[in-house]
Amino acid sequence: MPNPSILILPGDGIGPEVMTEVRKIIGWFGEKRDISFDVSEDLVGGAAYDKHGVPLADETMAKAQEADAVLLGAVGGPKYDDLDFSVKPERGLLRLRKEMDLYSNLRPAQCFDALADFSSLKKDIVAGLDIMIVRELTSGVYFGEPRGIFEEGNERVGINTQRYTESEIERAARSAFELAMRRGKKVCSMEKANVMESGILWREVVTRVAADYPEVELSHMYADNGAMQLVRAPKQFDVILTDNLFGDILSDCAAMLTGSLGMLPSASLGAPMENGRPKALYEPVHGSAPDITGQGKANPIACVLSFAMALRYSFDLGAEADRLEAAVEKVLADGVRTADLLASEGVSPVSTSEMGDAIVAAL
Amino acid sequence: MPNPSILILPGDGIGPEVMTEVRKIIGWFGEKRDISFDVSEDLVGGAAYDKHGVPLADETMAKAQEADAVLLGAVGGPKYDDLDFSVKPERGLLRLRKEMDLYSNLRPAQCFDALADFSSLKKDIVAGLDIMIVRELTSGVYFGEPRGIFEEGNERVGINTQRYTESEIERAARSAFELAMRRGKKVCSMEKANVMESGILWREVVTRVAADYPEVELSHMYADNGAMQLVRAPKQFDVILTDNLFGDILSDCAAMLTGSLGMLPSASLGAPMENGRPKALYEPVHGSAPDITGQGKANPIACVLSFAMALRYSFDLGAEADRLEAAVEKVLADGVRTADLLASEGVSPVSTSEMGDAIVAAL
Numbered sequence: 001m002p003n004p005s006i007l008i009l010p011g012d013g014i015g016p017e018v019m020t021e022v023r024k025i026i027g028w029f030g031e032k033r034d035i036s037f038d039v040s041e042d043l044v045g046g047a048a049y050d051k052h053g054v055p056l057a058d059e060t061m062a063k064a065q066e067a068d069a070v071l072l073g074a075v076g077g078p079k080y081d082d083l084d085f086s087v088k089p090e091r092g093l094l095r096l097r098k099e100m101d102l103y104s105n106l107r108p109a110q111c112f113d114a115l116a117d118f119s120s121l122k123k124d125i126v127a128g129l130d131i132m133i134v135r136e137l138t139s140g141v142y143f144g145e146p147r148g149i150f151e152e153g154n155e156r157v158g159i160n161t162q163r164y165t166e167s168e169i170e171r172a173a174r175s176a177f178e179l180a181m182r183r184g185k186k187v188c189s190m191e192k193a194n195v196m197e198s199g200i201l202w203r204e205v206v207t208r209v210a211a212d213y214p215e216v217e218l219s220h221m222y223a224d225n226g227a228m229q230l231v232r233a234p235k236q237f238d239v240i241l242t243d244n245l246f247g248d249i250l251s252d253c254a255a256m257l258t259g260s261l262g263m264l265p266s267a268s269l270g271a272p273m274e275n276g277r278p279k280a281l282y283e284p285v286h287g288s289a290p291d292i293t294g295q296g297k298a299n300p301i302a303c304v305l306s307f308a309m310a311l312r313y314s315f316d317l318g319a320e321a322d323r324l325e326a327a328v329e330k331v332l333a334d335g336v337r338t339a340d341l342l343a344s345e346g347v348s349p350v351s352t353s354e355m356g357d358a359i360v361a362a363l
Numbered sequence: 364m365p366n367p368s369i370l371i372l373p374g375d376g377i378g379p380e381v382m383t384e385v386r387k388i389i390g391w392f393g394e395k396r397d398i399s400f401d402v403s404e405d406l407v408g409g410a411a412y413d414k415h416g417v418p419l420a421d422e423t424m425a426k427a428q429e430a431d432a433v434l435l436g437a438v439g440g441p442k443y444d445d446l447d448f449s450v451k452p453e454r455g456l457l458r459l460r461k462e463m464d465l466y467s468n469l470r471p472a473q474c475f476d477a478l479a480d481f482s483s484l485k486k487d488i489v490a491g492l493d494i495m496i497v498r499e500l501t502s503g504v505y506f507g508e509p510r511g512i513f514e515e516g517n518e519r520v521g522i523n524t525q526r527y528t529e530s531e532i533e534r535a536a537r538s539a540f541e542l543a544m545r546r547g548k549k550v551c552s553m554e555k556a557n558v559m560e561s562g563i564l565w566r567e568v569v570t571r572v573a574a575d576y577p578e579v580e581l582s583h584m585y586a587d588n589g590a591m592q593l594v595r596a597p598k599q600f601d602v603i604l605t606d607n608l609f610g611d612i613l614s615d616c617a618a619m620l621t622g623s624l625g626m627l628p629s630a631s632l633g634a635p636m637e638n639g640r641p642k643a644l645y646e647p648v649h650g651s652a653p654d655i656t657g658q659g660k661a662n663p664i665a666c667v668l669s670f671a672m673a674l675r676y677s678f679d680l681g682a683e684a685d686r687l688e689a690a691v692e693k694v695l696a697d698g699v700r701t702a703d704l705l706a707s708e709g710v711s712p713v714s715t716s717e718m719g720d721a722i723v724a725a726l
């Protein structure tokens with residue numbers, strides 16, 4: 001059997017820097033554990049635009065479709081702010097999500113013990129926090145038609161369409177319930193069924209899917225209340241299921257509760273391919289951080305933990321994922337900190353590369 | 364000149380209880396300050412449905428259009444959860460907003476000194492917090508057409524439409540800039556211009572309006588980042604300007620930062636009427652709280668402070684509004700607390716009515 005393949009798309013800003021550290025980890029697995037991958041690399045986002053005039057070349061898209069897993073760094077930056085909407089760096093990422101049909105976006109919001117003080121929330125509110133947000137990723141207002149800016153009378157109107165079919169809701173819901181079965185057996189579904197018909201359909205389909213998972217406790221919450229409850233008492237949640245746009249906002253809100261955006265990975269999963277592996281893209285939740293790009297300050301942990309998710313969800317190497325996550329926890333417990341994780345003066349930060357080395361050493 | 368008129372719509376749940384306390388305050392202004400209002404009362408939400416089969420009778424709508432200010436308590440409750448979408452309690456509120464054309468929803472998120480400990484956030488992050496969220500309230504996905512649940516092939520699809528015209532964006536933006544001029548002179552506008560064309564138009568129009576307010580510093584932020592920044596460092600904001608749906612979620616998130624939802628008022632303003640007063644509806648941010656309804660536990664302060672906003676924005680009685688707000692601060696500083704404001708055991712809470720009396724005494 002050939003080695004499983006990984007396509008690395010470092011992207012923009014700190015993307016390439018953090019990806020260098022992931023390559024060290026991949027190297028370690030090959031050398032020490034005889035777990036090897038065929039790794040190739042390509043461009044996405046602004047980097048792709050600079051070379052090809054588009055944020056994702058067709059050729060890269062084709063490679064992503066073939067890969068057993070895609071690892072993405074980050075896209076975007078001020079240099080590209082004035083580009084036309086259709087070629088903005090984000091469009092590259094959105095094209096990957098849409099064409100690979102990655103409908104289930106898993107965003108863990110976990111508070112690491114060693115970092116609980118680092119949150120803007122009180123320690124007792126967030127210590128031990130472990131939420132999984134499942135965000136529908138291929139539909140809703142991100143992709144619905146009609147969309148655009150149109151003339152109407154003597155002014156313009158901006159239009160986007162929120163749109164969910166029953167089957168789109170159903171498959172996202174199923175993935176949330178499957179995850180809940182392996183976790184705390186609770187799903188809280190969030191929408192605005194009190195104002196949006198798409199939310200009514202969402203609630204109805206989720207309720208129907210729940211019948212197949214009698215062990216899982218399902219609750220529903222309006223998304224505005226969801227944002228409140230995340231801030232008030234986030235530990236009440238196990239799995240949160242929500243749509244593309246609400247998921248964008250609520251997962252960022254949840255991410256910030258942990259106080260350490262530089263720590264948070266994500267997985268975007270689609271249907272199984274012929275080899276049984278799901279189509280999959282893994283990326284850190286943080287962005288391209290243009291303000292610190294090229295300074296060796298970036299925290300590579302979110303990207304490293306995204307690779308851990310790849311081990312778990314794409315390669316069925318749960319034990320190896322655990323090992324990598326434990327290595328990260330050990331490094332943190334040892335007090336190794338990149339600049340973003342320094343709450344107090346006095347401790348001096350390690351560089352991106354030193355953090356990568358420390359994780360490899362801890363492995 | 365006749366007295367200015369106020370239409371009180373207590374609504375459901377704790378609405379009537381908190382409104383009773385506001386009536387005491389109104390009474391005090393009449394007796395002690397010779398500021399009298401013509402007060403009438405009517406039904407909205409579930410209460411209106413029970414009597415009329417609709418959550419807002421046409422007759423009530425007409426009265427609201429005539430009133431100098433409308434004070435609303437809260438709508439909704441489990442009893443009405445299974446009603447058809449078109450007659451849900453919320454539709455009464457949405458009809459008021461839409462037909463009165465209340466495009467500018469002001470939601471202050473203020474952290475009261477006496478309550479800073481009560482937030483789930485660290486005290487230094489929220490003490491002294493004073494943000495004003497301006498949420499567009501009459502358009503966007505709340506009202507856009509097409510909307511509904513439709514058959515498509517052999518399944519159903521739920522559709523809502525996000526829709527903003529230039530003039531809708533412009534008038535909301537203007538109200539945010541006007542407010543900023545009287546506050547910290549900063550406006551941060553939030554949308555998802557990186558994924559939604561309606562967000563691109565939003566950003567463009569807001570930027571254009573900003574040119575008329577050279578003293579105000581304008582910034583733009585993606586709404587997901589906005590949610591993060593609200594949790595991370597809310598004091599960076601002065602006025603936040605955003606659309607109907609993002610405003611719903613972000614204002615609830617901001618509200619929860621203060622730790623005291625029972626404290627937060629809101630004003631929804633439209634265009635000036637013939638007498639120069641804006642069309643206006645004032646309501647607490649909290650909901651109908653069915654769990655504590657009828658127990659005398661509700662905190663009337665949010666509703667009282669909504670009346671203070673009415674004094675300021677509808678009746679040009681800024682000094683009286685200040686006086687009422689100072690009375691609330693005094694009562695809090697004196698340690699008077701309803702049950703929702705009790706962080707620790709040992710102190711015993713006052714009832715809704717005792718809180719109202721304490722505020723009147725402090726006036």
Ligand SMILES: CC(C)[C@H](C(=O)O)[C@@H](O)C(=O)O
Nearest residue numbers: 090091093094248557558587
């Ligand atoms: C970069 C952007 C298009 C993206 C989104 O809005 O989905 C990001 O915010 C995310 O959450 O992954």
Ligand SMILES: CC(C)[C@H](C(=O)O)[C@@H](O)C(=O)O
Nearest residue numbers: 194195224453454456457611
């Ligand atoms: C009750 C509901 C319709 C309403 C809304 O979604 O606008 C509420 O959440 C609010 O924020 O005033």
